[in-house]
Amino acid sequence: MEACEELFSSPEEEKAEYLEAGPMAPVRVGSGFYAAVDGARYWRDYFKMFAHPELHCPATPAKLREVATEYAATTRRLLLSLATAVSESLGLASGRVSEAMRLDSCFQILVANRYPPAAGPGLGLGLPAHSDHGFLTLLFQNGVDGLQVHHGGRWLLATPLPGAFFVIAGDQLEIVSNGRYKGVLHRAVVSGERARMSMVSMISPCLDTVVEPVPELAADGQGLQFRGVRYIDYMEHQQSNKLSGKAALDIARVQRVVTAGTQN
Numbered sequence: 001m002e003a004c005e006e007l008f009s010s011p012e013e014e015k016a017e018y019l020e021a022g023p024m025a026p027v028r029v030g031s032g033f034y035a036a037v038d039g040a041r042y043w044r045d046y047f048k049m050f051a052h053p054e055l056h057c058p059a060t061p062a063k064l065r066e067v068a069t070e071y072a073a074t075t076r077r078l079l080l081s082l083a084t085a086v087s088e089s090l091g092l093a094s095g096r097v098s099e100a101m102r103l104d105s106c107f108q109i110l111v112a113n114r115y116p117p118a119a120g121p122g123l124g125l126g127l128p129a130h131s132d133h134g135f136l137t138l139l140f141q142n143g144v145d146g147l148q149v150h151h152g153g154r155w156l157l158a159t160p161l162p163g164a165f166f167v168i169a170g171d172q173l174e175i176v177s178n179g180r181y182k183g184v185l186h187r188a189v190v191s192g193e194r195a196r197m198s199m200v201s202m203i204s205p206c207l208d209t210v211v212e213p214v215p216e217l218a219a220d221g222q223g224l225q226f227r228g229v230r231y232i233d234y235m236e237h238q239q240s241n242k243l244s245g246k247a248a249l250d251i252a253r254v255q256r257v258v259t260a261g262t263q264n
Contacts, residue, residue, distance in 0.1 A: 001112070001142060001197050001199060003061055003063050003064040003067050003068070004047055004064070004112035004114075004197075004199075005114070005197070006061040006064075007029075007047055007058065007060075007061060007064060007112075008045055008047065008112075008114055010060065010061070014058075014060055015029050015058065018047075018058065023236060023239035023240045024232075024235075024236055024239065026049065026050040026056035027048070027049050027050070027056050027057070027058060028046075028047070028048045028049075029045075029046070029047050029048075030045075030046060031044060031045050031046070042125055042126055042127055042128065043115055043116055043118070043124045043125065043126045043190045044113055044114070044115055044126045044127055044188065045113070045114045045115075045116075046111060046112065046113050046114070047111070047112045048109060048110070048111045049068065049109070049110050049111075050107075050108070050109060051068065051072035051076075051108045051109060051110045051201075052072060052076060052106060052107065052108035052203075053105060053106075053107070055068065055069055055072065068110060071110065071199075071201065072108060072110055072201065075138050075201035076106070076108055076201070076203060078138065078165075079135075079136050079138060079201065079203045080098065080103060080106070080203070082136055082167065083097055083098050083101075083103055083135070083136065083203075084098065086136075086173065086177075086181070090177060090180055090214075090217065092214065092216060092217075096214060096216075097176060097177075097214065100176055100214050101135060101172065101176055101205040101206075101209060101211060102205055102206040102209045103135070103203065103205065105206045106135075106203045106204065106205065106206065107134075107203070107204045107205065107206055107207050107231070108201065108202065108203050108204070109134070109200070109201075109202045109204075110199070110200065110201055111199070111200035111202070112197070112198075112199055112200075113126075113127075113188070113196075113197065113198045113199075113200070114195060114196075114197050115146055115188060115190045115195060115196040115197070115198075116190065116195050117190065117191070117192055117193050117194060117195055118190045118191045118192065124189065124190040124191065125187070125188075125189060125190070126146060126187075126188035126189060126190045126196075127187055127188040127243070128187055128243045128244075129150065129185055129186070129187045129243070129244075129245050130185070130186070130187070130243040130244075130245065130246075131170065131171050131174075131183035131184060131185055131186070131245075131246045131248075131249070132168055132170035132171065132183065132184075132202060133170060133171050133172070133204070133234060133235050133238040133239065133248065134170040134171070134172055134202040134203060134204035134235075135170050135172040135173050135176075135202075135203055135204045135205065136167065136168070136169065136170060136173060136202070136203055137167070137168040137170055137200055137201070137202040138165045138166070138167060138168075138200070138201045138202075139165060139166040139167075139168060139198055139199070139200055140165055140166075140198065140199045141160040141166075141196065141197070141198045141199075142160075142196060142197040142198070143160050143162070144160070144192075144194050144195070144196035144197075145157055145159060145160070145191075145192075145196070146188050146189055146190060146191075146196040146198075147160075147166065147186060147188060147198070148186060148187050148188070148189055149184060149185070149186045150184075150185040150186065150187075155187070158186075168184050168186065169181050169182065169183055169184050170183050170184075170202070170204070171183040171234070171238075171246070171248065171249055171252075172204055172205060172211050172231065172234075174226075174249065175211050175212065175213060175226045175229070175249075175252055176211055176212070176213060176214055177213070177214070177217060178213035178214065178217040178218050178222070178224065178225050178226065179213075179222075179225040179226070180217060183246060183249065185245060185246060204231060204235070205231045206231070207231055207232040207235075208230060208231070208232060209230070209231050210228040210229065210230050210231075211228065211229060211230075211231050211234070211252075212224075212226065212227065212228030212229075213225065213226055223254075224254055225253065225254055226249075226252045226253060226254060227252060227253075227254055228252075229251060229252045234248070234251065234252065237251055
């Protein structure tokens with residue numbers, strides 16, 4: 001967080017090549033979500049970097065590459081352990097989900113978010129409601145409230161626990177599990193006097209992997225809920241359009257056509 005705060009505070013010319021870069025750029029610095037399609041300026045500054053299989057990192061601040069390399073490797077090990085637990089929880093062999101998604105060569109992103117305090121009373125929107133495009137996300141916060149999760153028809157505050165990560169299920173987990181797991185709808189709000197920072201580590205399938213439900217999970221009579229979609233295509237679709245809840249999943253949903261019968 002200290003290294004990323006230093007990056008946020010650096011002169012514009014030092015980060016000019018990364019400002020408002022395209023949605024698939026390996027390093028991207030900006031505000032809101034993606035200004036070219038936002039139509040709104042959300043209360044958020046962000047820094048994104050592709051971290052695996054190759055780390056892409058600005059040259060300054062000098063300490064950023066070292067801490068990002070260690071953070072990426074450590075959180076990646078934890079996320080891959082969680083993938084094993086997810087597979088077992090679905091009644092599958094421990095490595096089945098990782099095998100289906102080729103997580104041995106997984107794609108990983110690190111994101112730093114900085115949300116300033118709200119300028120007036122009430123809540124401001126730091127990031128609109130969305131689900132993550134990847135498989136699993138680890139989210140660490142600096143102790144300032146702001147993460148909300150949609151559950152039971154209501155927005156619930158996910159109060160930070162000291163030294164704890166939030167684990168967030170993403171869209172690729174919903175697809176590969178044939179809907180058993182749901183990509184979590186969440187958003188960021190800003191209020192109060194303190195700035196909030198969060199750090200995201202997300203793992204996803206190898207970019208050219210076609211993600212589809214594990215066949216064993218479609219054998220209960222429900223059939224396939226999703227069709228196969230290449231992950232890089234899914235990611236580019238979600239990142240290039242306005243965030244709108246879980247609308248990005250529609251490109252992978254199986255659309256069933258109901259035909260009315262003929263009545264004599």
